[in-house]
Amino acid sequence: MQKTIRIGTRASLLALAQSNWIKGLIEARYPETTVELVKIVTKGDKILDVPLAKVGGKGLFVKEIEEALLANAVDIAVHSMKDVPAELPEGLHIGIITKRENPLDAFISNKCTTCRDLPPGATVGTSSLRRKSQLANIRPDLVIQDLRGNLDTRLRKLDEGQYDAIILAAAGLNRLSLSDRAKSFFTVEEMLPAVAQGAVGIELRTSDTELLAGLFFMDHQETSLAVRAERGFLHRLQGGCQVPIAGFARLVEGEIQMTGLVASVTGEQIVRLALQGEITDPEGLGVRLAEKLLSEGGKEILSEVYGHTME
Structure with a gap:
């Protein structure tokens, strides 16, 4: 070396x-x-x-x-x-x-344990369109506001009372020994993680x-296979962190199981599908899932988000 x-x-x-x-x-x-x-x-x-x-x-x-x-x-x-x-x-x-690390999204609040406990009109901070759209789908009555800054800055803004709750990646909290700040975690069914989160x-x-x-x-081979599938999915959808796209893969009994999601920014339209396949071509599995999502309504949603027709 x-x-x-x-x-x-x-x-x-x-x-x-x-x-x-x-x-x-x-x-x-x-x-x-x-x-x-x-x-x-x-x-x-x-x-x-x-x-x-x-x-x-x-x-x-x-x-x-x-x-x-x-x-x-x-x-x-x-x-x-x-x-x-x-x-x-x-x-x-x-x-x-x-x-x-833990791939899930964490709910952090000094007032409530889960997003379902928040009163109508409560303010939730997140900078992620992916989180915004899925949260709006669960709780359309909440006020979702932008929250930028490093992880410690976001927690400080919550503690100052600028938000009733914020959403952060559980992995980041864990790596900074702040996991005790998480009141609960969104399930994969409630909020699908970002591609490669954690x-x-x-x-x-x-x-x-x-x-x-x-x-x-x-x-770590298992993580590598899952992330390669997720990144194949992201690549086909031309996505970045500015787009309401989510994808999560895991190995189950020797196969890759992957769920993908495309949402409108408002959360009113969500297309969510799952696919599984062999570990020999993880990127190909991600691409196939992306194609399936595009053909079942994702193309129209993303064309609107990108401002041009998806190929």
Whole structure:
């Protein structure tokens, strides 16, 4: 293993926690190797007063880190996989996907235990169109407002009384030892997670085959298969974190079971379907599920969201 490995990472508390976790795994395996964190500010970190859906573009939280990889300024990048676009720049790949944390969405409130306990007209904060649309479908009487900022910032805004409740990924809370803040978790039936939610991926240059071989001990096959199916689904739907798309796959008795969802922003229209298939072609399963969703109403919904006809 090389003597020094530079990890490109965002500077948020959660990103640093994930990168320090990876750093610890590498140093434990290779005591002679020094691992350094290189903090990189991304476009998504700079624009905090605009909902993600209105910022536009894909890769809001990874583009600058990928540029550092391509410029040889860092050796690997550690990402929350749900932030990674379905298409990667030429010369880069996600070589490793670690074991998935809790993939569910957490309900956080200082007043109620679940979203069903909230009084009519209560204010819920989330920046995710996926969460907004599914929550609006469950509770159309709630007022859903945008909530941006790092995880600690969002919790502070809740504690200041700006919201009656907020929705965050359970994985982020767990990684920052804040799991006690979750009052309950949405089931997969209530709120389907974002593609790759809870999974951490390591991106590196495709030419760095020796580095990949040395770090591959961190790859978790079951998570990798599920996330590859989900990303195949996302790629076919041309989706990013600004679109109300959800997808969740898991291995059950040697097969991949996947559920996918496309919703209108208001939550009035939701198309949700499931499919299962062999583990030999996870991306293909995701693509087939996407095609099925498009043919059963998803195409019209997404064409409206994207402002152009889906192919």
